[in-house]
Amino acid sequence: MSIDRFSPKARLADTGEGITTDELHLAARNHGMPLEALRYDLTPPGLHYVLVHYDIPMTTAGNWRLTVDGCVEQPISFGLTELRAMGRQTVRVTLECAGNGRASLQPRPISQPWLMEAVGTAEWTGVPLADLLAAAGVRADAVDVVFTGADHGIERGVEQDYQRGLSVTEALESGAIVAWEMNGLPLPPQHGYPLRLVVPGWYGMASVKWLRSIELIDHEFTGYQNAVAYRIRTEADEPGTPVTRIEPRALMIPPGHPDFMSRHRFVTAGEIVLQGRTWSGWAPVDRVEVSTDAGVTWYDAELDAPSNDDLAWRSFTYSWTATPGEHVLTCRAHDRSGRVQPVEAPWNRGGFANNTAQRLTVLVR
Amino acid sequence: MSIDRFSPKARLADTGEGITTDELHLAARNHGMPLEALRYDLTPPGLHYVLVHYDIPMTTAGNWRLTVDGCVEQPISFGLTELRAMGRQTVRVTLECAGNGRASLQPRPISQPWLMEAVGTAEWTGVPLADLLAAAGVRADAVDVVFTGADHGIERGVEQDYQRGLSVTEALESGAIVAWEMNGLPLPPQHGYPLRLVVPGWYGMASVKWLRSIELIDHEFTGYQNAVAYRIRTEADEPGTPVTRIEPRALMIPPGHPDFMSRHRFVTAGEIVLQGRTWSGWAPVDRVEVSTDAGVTWYDAELDAPSNDDLAWRSFTYSWTATPGEHVLTCRAHDRSGRVQPVEAPWNRGGFANNTAQRLTVLVR
Numbered sequence: 001m002s003i004d005r006f007s008p009k010a011r012l013a014d015t016g017e018g019i020t021t022d023e024l025h026l027a028a029r030n031h032g033m034p035l036e037a038l039r040y041d042l043t044p045p046g047l048h049y050v051l052v053h054y055d056i057p058m059t060t061a062g063n064w065r066l067t068v069d070g071c072v073e074q075p076i077s078f079g080l081t082e083l084r085a086m087g088r089q090t091v092r093v094t095l096e097c098a099g100n101g102r103a104s105l106q107p108r109p110i111s112q113p114w115l116m117e118a119v120g121t122a123e124w125t126g127v128p129l130a131d132l133l134a135a136a137g138v139r140a141d142a143v144d145v146v147f148t149g150a151d152h153g154i155e156r157g158v159e160q161d162y163q164r165g166l167s168v169t170e171a172l173e174s175g176a177i178v179a180w181e182m183n184g185l186p187l188p189p190q191h192g193y194p195l196r197l198v199v200p201g202w203y204g205m206a207s208v209k210w211l212r213s214i215e216l217i218d219h220e221f222t223g224y225q226n227a228v229a230y231r232i233r234t235e236a237d238e239p240g241t242p243v244t245r246i247e248p249r250a251l252m253i254p255p256g257h258p259d260f261m262s263r264h265r266f267v268t269a270g271e272i273v274l275q276g277r278t279w280s281g282w283a284p285v286d287r288v289e290v291s292t293d294a295g296v297t298w299y300d301a302e303l304d305a306p307s308n309d310d311l312a313w314r315s316f317t318y319s320w321t322a323t324p325g326e327h328v329l330t331c332r333a334h335d336r337s338g339r340v341q342p343v344e345a346p347w348n349r350g351g352f353a354n355n356t357a358q359r360l361t362v363l364v365r
Numbered sequence: 366m367s368i369d370r371f372s373p374k375a376r377l378a379d380t381g382e383g384i385t386t387d388e389l390h391l392a393a394r395n396h397g398m399p400l401e402a403l404r405y406d407l408t409p410p411g412l413h414y415v416l417v418h419y420d421i422p423m424t425t426a427g428n429w430r431l432t433v434d435g436c437v438e439q440p441i442s443f444g445l446t447e448l449r450a451m452g453r454q455t456v457r458v459t460l461e462c463a464g465n466g467r468a469s470l471q472p473r474p475i476s477q478p479w480l481m482e483a484v485g486t487a488e489w490t491g492v493p494l495a496d497l498l499a500a501a502g503v504r505a506d507a508v509d510v511v512f513t514g515a516d517h518g519i520e521r522g523v524e525q526d527y528q529r530g531l532s533v534t535e536a537l538e539s540g541a542i543v544a545w546e547m548n549g550l551p552l553p554p555q556h557g558y559p560l561r562l563v564v565p566g567w568y569g570m571a572s573v574k575w576l577r578s579i580e581l582i583d584h585e586f587t588g589y590q591n592a593v594a595y596r597i598r599t600e601a602d603e604p605g606t607p608v609t610r611i612e613p614r615a616l617m618i619p620p621g622h623p624d625f626m627s628r629h630r631f632v633t634a635g636e637i638v639l640q641g642r643t644w645s646g647w648a649p650v651d652r653v654e655v656s657t658d659a660g661v662t663w664y665d666a667e668l669d670a671p672s673n674d675d676l677a678w679r680s681f682t683y684s685w686t687a688t689p690g691e692h693v694l695t696c697r698a699h700d701r702s703g704r705v706q707p708v709e710a711p712w713n714r715g716g717f718a719n720n721t722a723q724r725l726t727v728l729v730r
Contacts, residue, residue, distance in 0.1 A: 006629035006728055018383015024392065024468060025628045028480050031396030036420045037554070046411030046553050053625050055401045103389060111626065115393050155625040188411050189402070260418050260520040261476065263390045264371035363371055 007154045010236070012349070013108040023103075023113040032117025038253045038277045041121070041315075042092070042183055048120030049204075050190045051097050051112060053162055054153030057210050061186070061194040066178070070146075070216035073137025080180060080194060086127040086135065089177055091200060092309040094121045094279040098203035098230055098243045102351030109351035116251065116358055121277075121313050124198045126179030130172050132214065138168060142216040145171040146223070147197050150210035158224050164208050165221025166199070175200045178211060201245050201281035201311040203353070205230050233349045246281030247355040248341045250288045250301075250316065250333040254360055265362040272320045277313040278303075280335035284310045287334040290318040294328035294359070295343055301331065322364040329360040372519045375601070377714070378473040388468075388478040397482025403618045403642045406486070406680075407457070407548055413485030414569075415555045416462050416477060418527055419518025422575050426551070426559040431543070435511075435581035438502025445545060445559060451492040451500070454542055456565060457674040459486045459644040463568035463595055463608045467716030474716035481616065481723055486642075486678050489563045491544030495537050497579065503533060507581040510536040511588070512562050515575035523589050529573050530586025531564070540565045543576060566610050566646035566676040568718070570595050598714045611646030612720040613706045615653045615666075615681065615698040619725055630727040637685045642678040643668075645700035649675045652699040655683040659693035659724070660708055666696065687729045694725040 013020075019027070030051045037047040061080055069075035078086075097118035102109055104116075133145070149162040166174070176199045180187060187193040192209030199206040205225060221227075231240030253275050256267035278285045284306055289298040301316040318331075332341040345356040378385075384392070395416045402412040426445055434440035443451075462483035467474055469481070498510070514527040531539070541564040545552060552558040557574030564571040570590060586592075596605030618640050621632035643650045649671055654663040666681040683696075697706040710721040 006627060006631065007624040008626055018385055019389050020383055022627050024384050024478055025480060026626075027389065027392040028397045028478075028482050029399045029628075032393045034394045034417065034421060034555070036423075039423060040554075044554055046413075046415070046555060048411075050411070052399065054623050055619075056399060058401075058404060113389055113393075115390060117393050153622045153625055154631060159631075189405075189409055190399070190411060254420075257518045258419050259372040260518055261373055261391075262371060262387050263394075266371070266519060266524075 003157055007157045009156055011110050013110055015107070019103070019113055020110060023110060026112045030112055032114060033120050035117060035251060035254055038251060039275070043120040043122055045183065045188060048122055048191070049097060049118040051118065051204060052151065052190060053155065054151045056189050057150040057152070059150060059193055059210055064194050066195060066212060066214065068132055068136040068214045071139040071142035071218050072216055073139060076136050083127055083178065083180070087131055088125060089128055090123050090125040091175065091177060091198070092121065092123050092307060092312040093198055093200045094119065094311065094313045095204045095207060096246050096249070098205050098352045101345070101354030101356055104356065105347055105351050105354060109349055111351060119251070122182050123184065124177060124179040125181035125184070126177040126198070129176040129178055129197070132178060133171060138216060141218045142168050143219055144168065144217050144221040146215045146217055146221050147208040147211060148213040148215070149208045150212050155224060155229065158228070160224050162208060162225065163223045164206055164225050165223060166206065168216070174202065200309070203243055203246055203281070205243065229350070230352065231350065232352055236349060243352045246279065247353050248278070248280035248282070248285055248333040248335045248339050249355045250276055250278035250331045250341065251358050252276035252329060252331055252360060256362060265360065267322050267362045267364045269322050269324050269364050272322050274318045274320050274329065276316050276331060278316055278333040279311065279313040280333060280339060281311055282339055283335045283337035285314055285333045285335045288316045288331055290329070290331045292320050292327055292329055295330050324364050327362050327364060329362060330357050332357045368522055372522045374521055376475050378475055380472070384468070384478055385475060388475060391477045395477055397479065398485050400482060400616060400619055403616060404640070408485035408487055410548065410553060413487055413556070414462060414483040416483065416569060417516065417555060418520065419516045421554050422515040422517070424515060424558055424575055429559050431560060431577060431579065433497055433501040433579045436504040436507035436583050437581055438504060441501050448492055448543065448545070452496055453490060454493055455488050455490040456540065456542060456563070457486065457488050457672060457677040458563055458565045459484065459676065459678045460569045460572060461611050461614070463570050463717045466710070466719030466721055469721065470712055470716050470719060474714060476716060484616070487547050488549065489542060489544040490546035490549070491542040491563070494541040494543055494562065497543060498537060503581060506583045507533050508584055509533065509582050509586040511580045511582055511586050512573040512576060513578040513580070514573045515577050520589060520594065523593070525589050527573060527590065528588045529571055529590050530588060531571065533581070539567065565674070568608055568611055568646070570608065594715070595717065596715065597717055601714060608717045611644065612718050613643070613645035613647070613650055613698040613700045613704050614720045615641055615643035615696045615706065616723050617641035617694060617696055617725060621727060630725065632687050632727045632729045634687050634689050634729050637687050639683045639685050639694065641681050641696060643681055643698040644676065644678040645698060645704060646676055647704055648700045648702035650679060650698045650700045653681045653696055655694070655696045657685050657692055657694055660695050689729050692727050692729060694727060695722050697722045
């Protein structure tokens with residue numbers, strides 16, 4: 001029995017090939033945030049995007065242990081009660097899946113077929129990762145920090161617990177927290193109950209769910225999710241560059257009302273306030289432009305005051321006088337690092353970090 | 366500008382046609398229940414299936430009004446506080462989408478492409494619908510009861526608020542409630558906040574969300590969702606028969622661990638307890654059979670004690686000695702009305718009520 005049939009290699013869709021059954025299986029399990037939920041400052045439970053690589057593991061809070069070991073002065077193991085005694089911090093974080101936008105690429109990388117909804121913003125409460133590392137004592141020989149979850153599966157032939165590494169510097173300086181609450185309630189099962197990592201500004205793959213181990217190692221981590229998956233490549237056999245922070249993006253709430261099947265939009269002519277959210281994992285967004293003629297002319301949107309959490313989304317509005325006919329609405333974000341959201345992002349084999357600008361076709365009547 | 370491009374007519378997929386972009390847009394918004402969540406008696410928030418025809422409407426609880434009018438002695442309008450004063454009942458209900466299983470049909474009806482995860486069980490708290498109708502006084506000329514939600518859109522060219530009708534008898538005798546809580550918390554936005562109908566035993570289309578109006582009429586309701594959609598048809602131009610109660614189904618938790626991309630399962634040889642849930646909207650399920658050889662031989666599973674809510678799912682288990690090699694697991698439910706879940710359900714144009722038995726291919730090592 002070849003494992004290839006059960007755990008296929010990565011491939012690109014053929015020209016004109018529709019979404020496959022394998023992709024549909026992933027789309028039926030994982031879900032995006034319906035774009036009208038951009039109206040909420042904090043994404044309500046069940047609307048925040050979720051991507052689970054394997055199965056949601058069966059976990060209990062009572063006997064949960066998190067170990068911190070490896071290149072530390074003193075290995076430590078925490079139960080949840082001990083963790084709570086270490087401190088309590090709440091951070092507002094916009095998380096986005098690294099594969100968001102993948103299904104719109106040509107050719108399409110075969111994987112979780114996200115359109116553009118794989119995003120959400122929540123308040124995560126837990127203890128700063130830096131405090132846990134300080135409690136264990138980071139040794140001078142530590143290079144990378146490896147986070148291991150309780151979820152287990154096979155990916156492209158490699159059996160694994162889900163694991164991701166960060167450099168010691170990233171782990172200490174990213175503002176990451178080890179969280180047990182989402183929006184003031186215990187984590188839902190699909191978001192990592194009872195404990196997860198949250199790394200602000202990074203694509204979601206860094207925020208390991210069902211976190212049970214933090215190991216400091218004296219060399220670069222070369223596990224599957226860092227070295228094989230989540231790399232930007234144009235050729236299959238090149239090493240590629242790692243996927244890290246979230247590229248700038250702006251998304252509008254689709255105005256008017258939809259057709260059920262096509263999701264096309266119908267809008268009544270007149271003054272309409274287009275609303276949306278914008279974020280970047282590199283630096284705060286300080287400008288959003290909107291176009292109502294498919295990108296021929298652009299106008300600045302109004303941005304609300306930034307929140308205290310620089311990397312969480314901000315809201316923007318743009319007043320549009322909608323005239324009868326078909327219109328293509330689009331928008332793009334600029335952040336303080338100088339990054340500008342492209343009208344068309346460069347293609348890559350894994351379909352990662354695709355922040356191509358949203359295009360919304362509406363029929364004004 | 367033809368509306369057909371924006372609101373296409375129903376069609377079947379061509380032979381070999383992959384899932385379309387329109388179907389993917391629906392799959393990215395709506396989501397099933399990952400089958401490992403069959404382990405929970407009550408489906409946690411965000412894991413229960415959700416199907417929203419149009420957009421989740423922007424609603425507030427403070428000014429919400431529900432009107433009961435038409436063929437009644439005394440029209441009434443309720444705010445949420447007044448409704449809560451009418452009574453409080455909690456019912457455990459298994460809801461399933463009428464389109465569950467659609468995407469596996471050949472040819473495939475083009476619509477929300479469910480595989481088999483469009484299910485969930487929750488405790489809904491509210492006031493019995495029969496009490497509201499009694500308060501208004503059902504007149505002798507009342508024939509149907511029309512429920513209207515706040516969600517608005519276009520479907521196959523017809524602009525509409527989402528509306529469904531029940532006969533007066535069904536409305537009074539189905540045990541339906543008008544609910545404001547799900548699993549002890551206010552309804553999430555996508556499940557109808559602040560108020561929805563829940564009709565036990567019926568496919569989900571009957572349980573109108575964002576409920577704002579109950580109108581009794583003196584004739585049969587012929588609105589779109591009763592007379593056009595949600596009909597069992599084999600030909601496009603026949604009137605068809607209405608989709609009503611949930612057909613019997615049993616689903617197993619996929620054992621072992623998955624491959625990320627193919628969702629194929631890997632199982633370690635030895636004794637394995639297969640677990641699942643079973644339900645029917647017609648009568649309690651009193652027998653589940655399991656086969657581990659693709660349906661050649663069948664064995665009775667053990668059923669747990671039924672809950673007080675006859676139409677909510679029951680749990681079943683079957684002990685299997687897994688031997689190395691590839692195995693196809695399947696199961697089927699029998700209910701007390703005499704209905705038996707088919708190995709292959711008959712095809713229909715809308716892809717409704719398809720309770721074809723689950724088939725799980727596993728590789729035992």
